[in-house]
Amino acid sequence: MIEKERQQLLDELLEKQKQGRLKPSDRFAIPCQQMPQQDAMERKNNVEEVTTGYSETQARLEAMRCLGCKTAPCVNGCPVRINIKDFITAIADGEFAKALGIIKENSLLPAVCGRVCPQEVQCQEKCTVGLKFKDVNKAVSIGRLERFAADWGDKQNEKDVPKIAAKTKIKVAVIGSGPGSIVAAADTARAGHDVTMFEAFHKTGGVMVYGIPEFRLPKKIVQKEIDVLEKMGVKIVRNFIVGKTRTIEQLMSEDGFDAVYIGVGAGLPKFMGIEGESLVGVYSANEYLTRANLMKAYKFGNGSDTPIIRSKKIAVVGGGNVAMDCSRMALRLGAEKVYLLYRRTEKEMPARVEEVHHAKEEGVEFHTLQSPQKIIGDENSCVKAVECIKYELGEPDESGRRRPVAIENSEFTIDLDAVIIAIGNGANPLIGQTTPNLKFNKWGNIIVDENCKTSIDGVWAGGDIVLGSATVILAMGQGRGAAAAINKYFAEKLSERSGDN
Amino acid sequence: MAESGFERNFIFGRVKKMSHKIIHKEQLSENVFAIDVSAELIASAAKPGQFIILAINSEYSERIPLTIAASNAEKGTIRLIWQRLGKTTTELADLKVGETIENIAGPLGKPTHLENFGLVVCVGGGIGCAPLLPIATALKKQGNKIISILGARNKELLILESEFAAISDELIVTTDDGSLGRKALVTEPLKEICQRKQKPDKVFVIGPAVMMKFCCEVTKQFDVPTDVSLNTIMIDGTGMCGGCRVEIGGETKFVCVDGPEFDGHKVNFDLMLKRLNAYKNHEQKALEQYKEHKCKIGLDKKTERKK
Incomplete structure (x- = not known):
C-alpha cells in the first residue's frame, strides 16, 4: 500500500465516522500497518535503527483498527496500566499531543517502551482485534503507536520538563541509571525531593546504553530522558560505585541521604560451566554488547579505542532478546556466518517474535535443539570449534516449557572463531558484599515487600536486582512503585512533623 | 556534623563531572610513569590491593584497570604508576600536569587481607613493584618482618628501590643483565629464602604473569602460602562483563570482584597469559x-x- 492509497482510505474512513456510519466491520477491514524498516541486506552493514517508524497516515489508520472496547482488555495487559484505549483514540483523531500526554500519565519512557516492550505478550495479547483474527500479530500495534506518539513529541523540539513540587529538603539517592532508576529519580524529583543519581559506568542509561544495541534503541533517545532528569534538578554522578566508592551505610549516615533506591540491575553474566569457556574468543553477552555498544568497538581505529574480535564465524548460545542482539551485532561487525544455538525449539524462545524475525531476515542461522558441550581451542587457546549435542523435547518442567533432553551419541562439531554466551544474568554481588543488613533470596536478588521496600529502613529496590532478568517496562513499573512509596513515606513524616509543631 | 568528602564535592560543584586533574607527574624509567591525580572520593575509600578503572576521554577512550600505588585522603589524590605499552598507556603518558582524566572509577576489587603472618616475602617484578609497595607497607605496619625482592630487566627499569628499602627488613635486587644487584631472576633468591632455616610464612608476588607463575612454582615446592595480584583485561570492573575471568583451582572467578588477589598456587597462569594477548x-x-x-x-x- 502506498502513502497515497493510505491517505485515501483514511479520508474515507474519517468521512464515514463523521456521518456515524463507521462499523466494526470497517475497522476489521483496515489492513494491518506494517512497520517501515531498513532493507535487511542493507541494515546488517550499519548500526542505524532497523525500524523507521509509522507515518502520520499509517499511525491514524492503525489507530482506527482499534474497536475502543468498553472493558479495554489491553490495559490489563500493560504492566504500568497505560490508558491505551484513549491514547489510540487520540491518535486516530490526529491529536498526537493529547495521545502523548495520556501515555505520559503512566509511562515516563514511551520512546523506549514503544521500541523494546514485548507487547505481544502484554497489551497486544489481550487485544480483541487480535483475538478476532486468532492471531496476535493482527492485534492493534499498540507498541508502534506508542512509539509514534513519542517520536512525534520529540520532533516538536520541546521536551517539556515535568512540574516540580515545592522543595522538601529530603535527599534521595538513586543507585543505577537504567529504566527503573530513571523513573524512580523523576518521580521523587517531581515530589520536590533533592535527588542524586549514581552510575558506575562513565555513561548513564544502564542496560539501555550498554546492552540494547543502537539499531534497536538509538542512544540519543536515552540521552534525552537523562537530559530531562537534569533539567528537573536531578544531580547525576558517574563513575561512582555504590558499595565501593561509598557504601549505602555511608550515603545515609555520613552524606545525609534520607532514602535510597537500588536499581543496579542484573549485572553478572552466567556461563555454562563447560570446557573451553575461558578460551580467547569466548564472550559473555554482556562483554560483547558492552564493547560494541557502550564502548563503540564497531568504530575501533576510527573513533574508538576499544577492540573487539571481528569473527567470521560465530556462535551465539541462547534464545532470548540478548541472544538476538548479539547475533545481529555480530553481523554488523562483519561476521559471515552467525549460528544461533538453542536447546529448545523456536516456540520456547523467550525472545520477542519481532526480534527473531529480524534476526532471520538478516541472515542469522537458527540451530534449535542443539547446545554446545565443549569449546575447542587451537594452539594459541583461541576458539576454533564448538562441540554440540542434539536435544529433543521431553516433559514440561516447572516453568511450563518442555524440558530439553540430550540425545545420546548425537555429538557434532562446528568450526568457529568466536562464541558468545547469552544465557542470562545473575544478580551482581557488589551491593550485597558491602551492605550487611540487606536481605537477599537464594539467587542473590534483593527481597522487597509489595512497595519495593527492602529489609533496611529508608532503602527501596526495584528492577532486575529484585526480579532477576526481566524487562524495561517491569523495571519502570517498580521504579514508579518505589518512588510512590518513598514519596508517601516522607509526606507522612513531614505532615507528622508539622503536626507536632 | 563534619562535611564529608562527598559534600565538599558538591560545594565545589565538581561532582557532576568529577574530572581528575593531574597534580604531579614523574617518569620513573624509560617507559614507566607515575602521577598523583585528584580523586577525592577514591582516595578516602582506597585500601591496599585495590585498583581503579580509568577512561581518559568519555567518547573514544577504552577503559583500563590500574592498581592504586598510594592514596592520600588528606590531599584527595591517588598515585597511579603504569608502563607505556599500547595506545591508551601512551596517551596517558603524554598528559601533562594540570591536564585531566575524564573518568576514574573505584576503588575496585577486594582489599589485601592483612594480618601479622610473621615473615613475609614481597616479590615485585618490573611495574609490579608499584602495586606491591602499598601492600608491603601495610604488612610492615601489621608487624610483619618484610623481605623484599625486586626484579627488573636492567638498572634503568627498576623502580621504587628506595621506597622498598625504607620498609623492608631485607632488600634483594635482581636484574636480568646484572646492571644492578644480583644478575638473576627473582625466583633464585626466592628459592634461597624458602630454603633458609626460618621459612617464610607468606609470600606476595606481583609482576608479569610469567614471573608470578614461576615464583608460585618455587613456593609450592616449599609449601609456602603465596598470594598474587592479577591484572587482566577488564571493561567495567564491577563483575558485569566477565572479560577478566580466570581459572582458580578449576573454577571460573572474576578478577574484578573476586580478586584481584588470589592463591597463586591455584591460578591457571597459562590460560591467563593467553587471554592477556587476545x-x-x-x-x-x-x-x-x-x-x-x-x-x-x-x-x-x-x-x-x-x-
Whole structure:
C-alpha cells in the first residue's frame, strides 16, 4: 500500500465516522500497518535503527483498527496500566499531543517502551482485534503507536520538563541509571525531593546504553530522558560505585541521604560451566554488547579505542532478546556466518517474535535443539570449534516449557572463531558484599515487600536486582512503585512533623 | 556534623563531572610513569590491593584497570604508576600536569587481607613493584618482618628501590643483565629464602604473569602460602562483563570482584597469559595510529623541544 492509497482510505474512513456510519466491520477491514524498516541486506552493514517508524497516515489508520472496547482488555495487559484505549483514540483523531500526554500519565519512557516492550505478550495479547483474527500479530500495534506518539513529541523540539513540587529538603539517592532508576529519580524529583543519581559506568542509561544495541534503541533517545532528569534538578554522578566508592551505610549516615533506591540491575553474566569457556574468543553477552555498544568497538581505529574480535564465524548460545542482539551485532561487525544455538525449539524462545524475525531476515542461522558441550581451542587457546549435542523435547518442567533432553551419541562439531554466551544474568554481588543488613533470596536478588521496600529502613529496590532478568517496562513499573512509596513515606513524616509543631 | 568528602564535592560543584586533574607527574624509567591525580572520593575509600578503572576521554577512550600505588585522603589524590605499552598507556603518558582524566572509577576489587603472618616475602617484578609497595607497607605496619625482592630487566627499569628499602627488613635486587644487584631472576633468591632455616610464612608476588607463575612454582615446592595480584583485561570492573575471568583451582572467578588477589598456587597462569594477548594485534594497530596522529598534529615535536 502506498502513502497515497493510505491517505485515501483514511479520508474515507474519517468521512464515514463523521456521518456515524463507521462499523466494526470497517475497522476489521483496515489492513494491518506494517512497520517501515531498513532493507535487511542493507541494515546488517550499519548500526542505524532497523525500524523507521509509522507515518502520520499509517499511525491514524492503525489507530482506527482499534474497536475502543468498553472493558479495554489491553490495559490489563500493560504492566504500568497505560490508558491505551484513549491514547489510540487520540491518535486516530490526529491529536498526537493529547495521545502523548495520556501515555505520559503512566509511562515516563514511551520512546523506549514503544521500541523494546514485548507487547505481544502484554497489551497486544489481550487485544480483541487480535483475538478476532486468532492471531496476535493482527492485534492493534499498540507498541508502534506508542512509539509514534513519542517520536512525534520529540520532533516538536520541546521536551517539556515535568512540574516540580515545592522543595522538601529530603535527599534521595538513586543507585543505577537504567529504566527503573530513571523513573524512580523523576518521580521523587517531581515530589520536590533533592535527588542524586549514581552510575558506575562513565555513561548513564544502564542496560539501555550498554546492552540494547543502537539499531534497536538509538542512544540519543536515552540521552534525552537523562537530559530531562537534569533539567528537573536531578544531580547525576558517574563513575561512582555504590558499595565501593561509598557504601549505602555511608550515603545515609555520613552524606545525609534520607532514602535510597537500588536499581543496579542484573549485572553478572552466567556461563555454562563447560570446557573451553575461558578460551580467547569466548564472550559473555554482556562483554560483547558492552564493547560494541557502550564502548563503540564497531568504530575501533576510527573513533574508538576499544577492540573487539571481528569473527567470521560465530556462535551465539541462547534464545532470548540478548541472544538476538548479539547475533545481529555480530553481523554488523562483519561476521559471515552467525549460528544461533538453542536447546529448545523456536516456540520456547523467550525472545520477542519481532526480534527473531529480524534476526532471520538478516541472515542469522537458527540451530534449535542443539547446545554446545565443549569449546575447542587451537594452539594459541583461541576458539576454533564448538562441540554440540542434539536435544529433543521431553516433559514440561516447572516453568511450563518442555524440558530439553540430550540425545545420546548425537555429538557434532562446528568450526568457529568466536562464541558468545547469552544465557542470562545473575544478580551482581557488589551491593550485597558491602551492605550487611540487606536481605537477599537464594539467587542473590534483593527481597522487597509489595512497595519495593527492602529489609533496611529508608532503602527501596526495584528492577532486575529484585526480579532477576526481566524487562524495561517491569523495571519502570517498580521504579514508579518505589518512588510512590518513598514519596508517601516522607509526606507522612513531614505532615507528622508539622503536626507536632 | 563534619562535611564529608562527598559534600565538599558538591560545594565545589565538581561532582557532576568529577574530572581528575593531574597534580604531579614523574617518569620513573624509560617507559614507566607515575602521577598523583585528584580523586577525592577514591582516595578516602582506597585500601591496599585495590585498583581503579580509568577512561581518559568519555567518547573514544577504552577503559583500563590500574592498581592504586598510594592514596592520600588528606590531599584527595591517588598515585597511579603504569608502563607505556599500547595506545591508551601512551596517551596517558603524554598528559601533562594540570591536564585531566575524564573518568576514574573505584576503588575496585577486594582489599589485601592483612594480618601479622610473621615473615613475609614481597616479590615485585618490573611495574609490579608499584602495586606491591602499598601492600608491603601495610604488612610492615601489621608487624610483619618484610623481605623484599625486586626484579627488573636492567638498572634503568627498576623502580621504587628506595621506597622498598625504607620498609623492608631485607632488600634483594635482581636484574636480568646484572646492571644492578644480583644478575638473576627473582625466583633464585626466592628459592634461597624458602630454603633458609626460618621459612617464610607468606609470600606476595606481583609482576608479569610469567614471573608470578614461576615464583608460585618455587613456593609450592616449599609449601609456602603465596598470594598474587592479577591484572587482566577488564571493561567495567564491577563483575558485569566477565572479560577478566580466570581459572582458580578449576573454577571460573572474576578478577574484578573476586580478586584481584588470589592463591597463586591455584591460578591457571597459562590460560591467563593467553587471554592477556587476545587483543595484541588490535593494540599494536591502535598505537601506530596514535603515533601517526601525533606526528601530524605536531605533538611529538612539542615534547621533543621540552626535553
